[in-house]
Amino acid sequence: MAKTEVSTKFNPRLGKKELDLLTRLCNAVSVSGDEQEVRAIVLEELRDFADFTKVDAMGNVLVRREGTGKDRVRVMIAAHMDEVGFMIVKDEGDGVFEFRVIGGVDPRQLVGKPVIIGRDHVPGVIGAKAIHLTTPEERKQVLKVDQLRIDVGPGGDSKVKVGDRATFATKLAVLGPSIRSKALDDRLGVFNLIQLVKQAPENVDLLAAFTVQEELGLRGAKTAAYGFDPEIGIAMDSTPANDLPHYDGLPNTSHNTRLGDGPAIYIMDRGTIGDQRLIKWLTESAEAEKIPWQFRQPGMGGTDAGEIHKTRAGVPSVSVSVPQRYLHSAAGLIRIEDELNTLKLIHTALKRLDRSILNRQEKSNGKEK
Amino acid sequence: MKLDLKQHIKEMISAPGLSGYEAPIREIIRAAWQPLADEIRVNNLGSLQAIKRGEGTQPRPSVMIAAHMDAIGLMVTGIDDGFLRFMQVGGVDPRILPGQMVTVHATNSDVARDLPAMVVMPPAALLPKDGKSGPLPQKYLLVDTGLLPDEVKKLVRVGDVISFATEPMELCSDTISGHTLDNRASVAAVTVALEMLSKRKHLWDVMAVATSQEEVGAIGAQADAFAIKPDFAIVIDVTFAKAPGGAGIGNFEMGKVTPLTWGSCNHPALHKAMLETAEEYEINVAKDLAPTGSGTDAWSVQVAEAGIPVVELGIPLRYMHTPVEVVSLKDVRRAGRLMAEFIANLPLDFMKTVIWE
Numbered sequence: 021m022a023k024t025e026v027s028t029k030f031n032p033r034l035g036k037k038e039l040d041l042l043t044r045l046c047n048a049v050s051v052s053g054d055e056q057e058v059r060a061i062v063l064e065e066l067r068d069f070a071d072f073t074k075v076d077a078m079g080n081v082l083v084r085r086e087g088t089g090k091d092r093v094r095v096m097i098a099a100h101m102d103e104v105g106f107m108i109v110k111d112e113g114d115g116v117f118e119f120r121v122i123g124g125v126d127p128r129q130l131v132g133k134p135v136i137i138g139r140d141h142v143p144g145v146i147g148a149k150a151i152h153l154t155t156p157e158e159r160k161q162v163l164k165v166d167q168l169r170i171d172v173g174p175g176g177d178s179k180v181k182v183g184d185r186a187t188f189a190t191k192l193a194v195l196g197p198s199i200r201s202k203a204l205d206d207r208l209g210v211f212n213l214i215q216l217v218k219q220a221p222e223n224v225d226l227l228a229a230f231t232v233q234e235e236l237g238l239r240g241a242k243t244a245a246y247g248f249d250p251e252i253g254i255a256m257d258s259t260p261a262n263d264l265p266h267y268d269g270l271p272n273t274s275h276n277t278r279l280g281d282g283p284a285i286y287i288m289d290r291g292t293i294g295d296q297r298l299i300k301w302l303t304e305s306a307e308a309e310k311i312p313w314q315f316r317q318p319g320m321g322g323t324d325a326g327e328i329h330k331t332r333a334g335v336p337s338v339s340v341s342v343p344q345r346y347l348h349s350a351a352g353l354i355r356i357e358d359e360l361n362t363l364k365l366i367h368t369a370l371k372r373l374d375r376s377i378l379n380r381q382e383k384s385n386g387k388e389k
Numbered sequence: 390m391k392l393d394l395k396q397h398i399k400e401m402i403s404a405p406g407l408s409g410y411e412a413p414i415r416e417i418i419r420a421a422w423q424p425l426a427d428e429i430r431v432n433n434l435g436s437l438q439a440i441k442r443g444e445g446t447q448p449r450p451s452v453m454i455a456a457h458m459d460a461i462g463l464m465v466t467g468i469d470d471g472f473l474r475f476m477q478v479g480g481v482d483p484r485i486l487p488g489q490m491v492t493v494h495a496t497n498s499d500v501a502r503d504l505p506a507m508v509v510m511p512p513a514a515l516l517p518k519d520g521k522s523g524p525l526p527q528k529y530l531l532v533d534t535g536l537l538p539d540e541v542k543k544l545v546r547v548g549d550v551i552s553f554a555t556e557p558m559e560l561c562s563d564t565i566s567g568h569t570l571d572n573r574a575s576v577a578a579v580t581v582a583l584e585m586l587s588k589r590k591h592l593w594d595v596m597a598v599a600t601s602q603e604e605v606g607a608i609g610a611q612a613d614a615f616a617i618k619p620d621f622a623i624v625i626d627v628t629f630a631k632a633p634g635g636a637g638i639g640n641f642e643m644g645k646v647t648p649l650t651w652g653s654c655n656h657p658a659l660h661k662a663m664l665e666t667a668e669e670y671e672i673n674v675a676k677d678l679a680p681t682g683s684g685t686d687a688w689s690v691q692v693a694e695a696g697i698p699v700v701e702l703g704i705p706l707r708y709m710h711t712p713v714e715v716v717s718l719k720d721v722r723r724a725g726r727l728m729a730e731f732i733a734n735l736p737l738d739f740m741k742t743v744i745w746e
Binding site for chain 1: 509555
C-alpha cells in the first residue's frame with residue numbers, strides 16, 4: 021500500500037451532468053417506506069455499470085460491481101434512499117388533509133411550508149392560522165402535527181389519496197459555495213455511491229447498497245448487509261453541522277461538525293463504535309491525498325453502519341458523512357467542496373485498500389501515524 | 390390584449406416589495422396598468438396612482454380604488470459570523486419562520502445583489518432553555534445565505550430587507566398559493582376592473598392606486614387619499630377564508646363569494662349601493678363583519694382630508710401572513726367585475742345618494 025501506487029486521477033466534479041442528477045435525486049419524493057422514485061433513478065443510472073443488480077424484499081437496491089485485481093476485498097457501501105416526510109392519513113374534504121410525520125421532523129419546521137404529495141408531486145401547503153386571529157397566548161404554543169393540515173386547494177378535484185407520502189416542496193438551489201436542498205440526507209450519499217459504482221477502483225468488489233427505511237431505524241441496511249455478506253462496511257450519510265453562533269456569544273463547543281472542514285469521519289455514535297483500523301485507513305488516505313477531513317464529535321445519532329456491523333459474524337464498519345446544516349427540515353445546506361472531498365476520500369481509500377489493514381492492531385484512532 | 394390573470398398574479402407574487410421598499414412591485418404594476426390608464430404617477434410615499442378619465446362633463450367626480458402592494462417580510466439587524474439576525478417588517482408570526490426560503494436584498498457592495506437564503510433555527514445546544522421546545526422567539530432565529538462569512542460582510546449591511554421566496558404554486562380548482570397574495574391578489578382584481586372599464590363607458594374619473602406601507606399602518610393610502618381627494622373610495626384587501634386552524638367571523642368559502650366589509654370603516658350608503666350592483670349583476674356577495682375595523686387602508690382613507698366615504702370589499706384568503714397564502718382566481722375575477730360594474734354604473738350625481746340616515 022505504498023503511496024506511489026495511488027492514482028490521483030479520480031477528480032470528482034459537480035458539472036452540469038452531475039448537478040442534474042443530484043437535483044433529480046433531491047427533488048424526488050422518496051419517503052421511508054415508499055422509495056420508488058429514487059430507486060428508479062438508481063436502477064436507471066447503474067444499468068450499464070453493475071455486474072449484478074437486485075431489489076431485495078425490503079426494496080433495497082443491491083448493486084455489485086466486481087473488480088479485476090487479485091484477492092479483492094468485498095466492501096459494502098451503504099447510502100439510504102429514504103427521506104423524512106409525511107403520510108396523508110385523513111381526507112377532510114375541501115382539499116384539506118390530515119397527515120402524520122415519518123421520521124424525525126421538529127414540528128416547528130412544518131408551519132407555512134409548500135409540500136409535494138405522491139408520485140405525481142401534487143402541490144400543497146401546510147398553512148397556519150393568520151397572525152391576526154391568534155392570541156398572544158396561542159403564539160406561545162408550538163403548533164403540533166395534529167393541529168396542522170395539508171391543503172391542496174378547495175374544489176375536490178385533487179389526485180391526493182389517503183396513504184400517499186408527501187415531502188417538503190423545496191427545490192435544490194446552488195447558493196455560492198453551498199447547495200440548499202431538502203433530502204440532502206441522504207441523496208448526497210446516493211449520488212456519491214452512484215459515482216463510485218460508475219468509477220469503482222478495480223482492486224475491490226464494491227457492494228453498493230442503496231437502502232430503504234434508514235430514518236425509521238436502519239431497517240433496510242439490516243437485510244442489505246445480510247444479503248451482501250461483506251468483509252467491510254461503510255455508511256455514507258449526512259451529519260449535522262451545528263456550527264452556528266451561540267445565542268449569547270459563548271464559544272460553540274458542540275458543533276458536531278463544521279461546514280468546509282471536509283468529510284466527517286465517525287469515531288462513535290449511538291449505534292456504532294467505528295472500527296479503529298478503518299478509521300486509521302480513512303484518515304491516512306485523506307492525509308496522503310491532502311484531502312481535508314474532520315472527526316465528527318462523538319455523540320448521538322447514527323447511520324446504516326449501526327446495523328451493518330452487527331450482521332452475521334460481525335462486519336468491521338465505519339461511517340463517513342458530508343456535514344450538513346439543518347437536516348430534517350425544508351432545506352439543508354452543505355458546502356460543495358465537502359461533498360466532492362467526501363467522494364474523493366472514499367474513492368482514494370478504496371484504491372488503497374487491501375485485506376492486510378484488517379490484520380493490523382492499531383494503538384491509536386487519531387491523525388498521527 | 391387579454392389579461393392573463395394567473396400569470397399576472399404569479400409575476401406579482403414573485404416580486405419583492407416590502408413596506409417602504411415597493412419599487413420592484415411598483416414597476417410590475419406600472420407595466421400592467423400603463424396601457425389601461427391615461428396618466429400614471431408615483432406619490433410622495435411610493436404609491437402608484439393610475440388615472441383613467443371618465444366621459445362625464447367637468448367638474449367630473451372621481452373614485453379612488455385602493456389596493457396595497459407592499460409585502461410583509463424581514464430586515465437585517467446584525468451580522469454574526471456570516472449569519473444574519475433580523476426583525477419583522479409588518480405582522481409576522483415567528484412560528485412560521487424556521488425553514489422558510491427567503492431572498493436577502495443585499496446593498497453593501499457597489500452592485501446590489503439578491504441572495505437566496507433561508508431562515509434557520511439554531512440547534513438546541515446553542516439556545517437558551519426557553520428555545521429548546523417552545524416556539525422560538527424571533528431574536529434567536531438566523532438567516533443563512535450559504536456564503537462564507539467574509540463574503541456576507543462584503544455584501545450585506547444592517548437595514549437590508551429580506552423577502553419571502555416561496556415560489557407560486559398552482560393548487561386545485563383555479564387556486565394559487567404563495568407569499569404576498571395579501572394583497573397582490575387585490576391589486577390583480579383592480580387590474581381586472583381597469584381592463585373591463587377600458588372597454589366600457591364610464592362617467593367618473595377612476596384613480597386606481599397600488600398603495601405603499603399598508604402593512605406598517607396603512608400609511609401610503611392616507612397620503613393618496615389626501616392628494617387625490619376622491620368623492621369616495623373603494624378599498625380592496627384580502628379577508629379570512631374558511632381554513633383549517635381557524636377563520637375569521639365570515640368563514641368564507643373560497644371561490645364562491647365576494648365579501649363586503651360591514652363595520653365602522655365603511656359608509657353604509659356605499660355598502661348598500663354596492664350590494665344593489667351585486668344583486669343586479671348576480672354577483673354573489675356576503676357581509677364581512679368588522680365590528681371594530683378591518684385593519685386595512687379603509688381605516689386611514691376614511692379619515693383623510695375632511696373625511697372620505699369608503700366602501701370595502703375583500704378576497705377570501707387562507708393562511709394570511711404566511712408564505713403559503715391561498716386565493717381562488719374566481720374570487721379575484723369576481724371582485725374585479727363587481728368594482729367595474731359598480732363604477733361603470735355611477736351617475737354623475739351619485740354622491741347625492743351617499744348620505745347618513
